[in-house]
Amino acid sequence: MSIPSASVRLTRPVAVDLFAGAGGMSLGFEQAGFDVVAAVEYDPVHAATHAFNFPQCEVLCRDASKLSAADVLGAAERGFKRLHPGVPWPDQLDALIGGPPCQGFSSGGKREQDDERNDLLLHFVRLVEEIKPQTFCLENVAGLLETKFDAIREKAFRRLRAAGYALSGTDKPLNSLNFGVPQSRRRVIVLGALGETAPARPAQSDGQVSVEEAFEGLPSPSAYVQLLTSDEVELRTADIARRSSIKSAYARTLAGIDPLPGDKSRPRLWDPSYLTGSRRTTHTEETVERFAATELGAVEPKSRLYRLPLDGPSRTLRAGTGSERGSHTSPRPIHPREDRVVTVREAARLHGYPDWFRFHTTNWHGHRQVGNSVPPPLARAAARALLASLGHAPVALRAASPLGEETLLALSRTTAQAVVDALAEELPATRTRKPTVPTPAEKPTEAQAG
Template sequence: MGQARTRRRLVAVDLFAGVGGLSLGFEQAGFDVLAAVEYDPVHAAVHKFNFPLTEVICRDVRNISAADVRRAAARGWRLHRRSGPAWDGLVDVVVGGPSCQGFSTMGRRDREDARNDLLLEFVRLVIEIRPRAFCLENVPGLLEERYAPLRESALKQLEAAGYSITGDGKPVNAANFGVPQNRKRVVILGVLDGEVGELVGHAEAVSVGEALSMLPDASAITDLVETDSVSALSAPMVDWVPGASRYARVMAGLEVDPGDRARPRYWDRSVLTNSRLTLHSEETKRRFSQTLPGTVEPVSRFFRLPLDGQARTLRAGTGRERGAFTSPRPLHPVRDRVITVREAARIHSFPDWFRFHVTSWHGHRQIGNSVPPLMARAAGNAISAALGAAPSRVKKELPLGDPCLLSLSMAEAAKHFGADVSELPAQRTRRSAAQKV
């Protein structure tokens, strides 16, 4: 684009934010996320805990305007910069992953699924807000021929608004960006009055064993049957890889990642969080013990993670508006149980300071719905380069939010945000994907 490179931190808005996989990745790329939109109050509360300087709008995106987003972003600007000039109103990037179940190859694909129209809501807000760039994430099914009219309508509107676009040709795999998980996603990038390069990952592969190294053995901590967090100072440490991998040391906050420009968080490294155990019968554990890494246990259909390879795509299941369906969780590579939320977070490239809801159901769903931060960071770096930026680092540690935000029920979280009840996810009967195990 020809402009001089600037050291200022760029600003972002996250639509369909969930708990913040895209938010974190773009923050790691040097963006300050001023505002986030998320209609599920439980997810919104978790986002607010992890990003206390971000103004969270707990609304259905179909019912908000660009003016609503800009007002929230102005409040977020002041939270990030308590002194200094007022916000000039410029949004550098709008990011988002519109709900994708209608396109998903893992569920029942439906061209008539109303959630497919959320793609056009993303387009609407990008055009109205007119950021310098955008990042749109979705499942590979979006590229199928059956969705060509919707996809082409969305991209043509963005191109007509002046955005040059890349990434609409084929999916990218999170494993190529250093995520220990094979997870293919479409990542479409657009820039006003310029060009952005294709998102290409060349990171060295990280294995499940490397990702989980250094984590205490949750199976040996009996308190984790009743709670999701304990002091881990005296817990036995896992030793299935020789020493701690660099990936694990970075996730644990014991080694600085030179590519991470996120505001450092202040957190208690002595506490093991989001590690509540799932109870299994003795018969179930016997079957799990006979399941080799990289294979599927025939009764439960749970996949046992390999130590020396990558995980399969971590799945979210469905929200309560779609029956609260729980996706099968992977089996731990060496323990005869399913993985904990913290172990799933490691496999998804969330650092250990990042917290999820205290219940396993919400926690696993929040991870499965998120963009792996390392992949999101790569997208942020590509946009930052296209905008001629070299964002500065922030050294001052940022305290996390109120821990009470991590245990709110849907009703409690809705009350916290003053959410419109008519916009909340509708309640249906909760179901489990697991067979009797």
């Protein structure tokens, strides 16, 4: 057995996730070996979902633009003491991570130069300047590198360098396809470390994963009438057996059959005999006929929904918008074998989430949470690059941790606000204009609304 060099620390580095959403970045960093002790998320529904999946993490439901360094470090100290009772708080962060809301830079939107959400990029920079973590990871859409955003982007990078950080990833985006995710998703990943040596770029994976491989072992939701009113169901014996015989290495790890190579996250206690995140969407007969006539990899002309291929990856999953931007429904792709849109669980498989990871029980919130998040395998690769800069080789954890209370996954916005102690003056403002009406293909049942 090799003995670690004196420069390698076997402790787990400490991170805080800003703009955390449901927790894609948190999960990837935890899998790499970080202790994500606190998460900041201003949407109370998403904050509650994060609390379910990371019950030992301190979740701060706040607007990051209004946070001070003391606020963030205070939350980090509370989360650290919860994870490590009796251990002195180190009073510093190894990493500050996060993806500021990117719709102002996104190719899926209008790329508005004056979108107020663009300023959140500079609030991330401000908190890095004030907290001075050893490293940071800043994620955003590829549109951030467009010429029209030169001024705000270069201002951000200039300030980070002036604060003493060496940067990598400022010149071109990465594609999640190259990190074991069956989805084309181009993202800018800027890594920074204090000192003169920039972190290495995240290491890519060999080979690519197809939609067919990603979906292997998932039963058809149409076989379970319970999924018309619930997002979970106990699997029949035949479906449990089919799940256990998955051949795809990608699907076997997400289903929990095989361990994820190099996984250093806290094992979760969960019941794999249940299918979750699979609430059905009902379609009209006319919609089903249109879906049936749509070839794999093609776009259905009326709804403009894309039909997934079997032998290749998915296009980028989109999130739609929250109440502060008009409550637009996310465009969900059409299943490659069935004439319906995909479930939240199927979208999660296309993103690299393990099957134990849960999302809000409604389709609207659930798909937003997946589509807004960083694919965990991409976050994991970024985290491993930062570990090299930190000189850490964290050990794997063996003790399993329970998940949170399932009631956290079904909260309305108002109820979630009370549960996560959100400040009313910092909540997303509800836009008063009439939201876009979903197409028949996307329109949820009454049980799915929310």
